[in-house]
Amino acid sequence: MNPIVDFFPILLFFIAYKFGDIYLATGVAMVGALLQIAYAKFILKRVSVMLRVSLVVILVFGGLTLILHNPTFIKxxxxxxxxCMASTLAVSAWFFKRNLLTKVLSEQQINLPAPVWDTLNTAWVVFFACMGALNLYIAFNYPEATWVNFKAIWMTVIFVLFGIGQAVFLARYIKEEPEAERTAPQNTLSNIKESKAPEA
Structure with missing residues (x-):
């Protein structure tokens, strides 16, 4: 999924808040999350686990915010x-010896040694845990408008920077097509022609 679609509900939340209040923004974000799922299902033909979990969380906490008229839930x-993501990655790797990142990144032609997979998984666990704690700190120690700006802008910036750092770290492990494989079909064709050439 592309970044615009990934951050679609957050963008709608930010815009709606600027023109209304936290309750309007919450409702709009919930609708945006539903549209995001619909796009993934019917256009991309694939809905990731994280997208499903994100939808459930926004519907539950957004719903509580609107029903109880209390912005604490959406914060x-x-x-x-x-x-949830940090716990899932940690429990899966540390208790069930299954690194969930391997399934995601193996589709990107990335081949990593086992210790590197462990390091990468730990980095994501720590990152998600810290982001969750940072969100609470900003949400309950600063004005609501500051938290909205942090959620919509600075969280996005932090994720992008973390993604860039990860890309740099993984660059050395991305598979490249060996030179021998690229020339193999031509060499094979030449060998066939030579084998069929008439004897003098």
Whole structure:
């Protein structure tokens, strides 16, 4: 999924808040999350686990925010999502010896030694845990508008920077087509022609 679609509900949340209040922004973000799922399902033909979890969390905490008219729930939403992801990665790797990142990154032609997979998984666990804690700190120690700006802008910036750092780290492990493989079909064709050449 492309970044515009990934951050679509956050963008709608930010815009709606600027023209309304936290409750309007919450409702709009919930609709945006539903549209995001629909796009992934019917256009991309694939809905990731994280996208499903994110939808459930925004519907539950967004719904509580609107029903109880209490913005505390929507402020907790990012933290709950990030800590769910951190817990899932940690429990899967440390208790069940299954690194969930291997399934995602193996599709990108990335081949990593086992210790590197462990390091990468730990980095994501720590990152999600810290992001969840940072969200709570900003949400309950600064004005609501500051938290909205942090959630929509600075969280996005932090994720992008972390993604760039990860890309740099993984660059050395991305598979490149060996020179021998690229020339193999031509060499094979030449050998066939030579084998069929008439004897003098």
């Amino acid at each position: 907790w939403k990012p933290t709950v999502l990030y800590w």
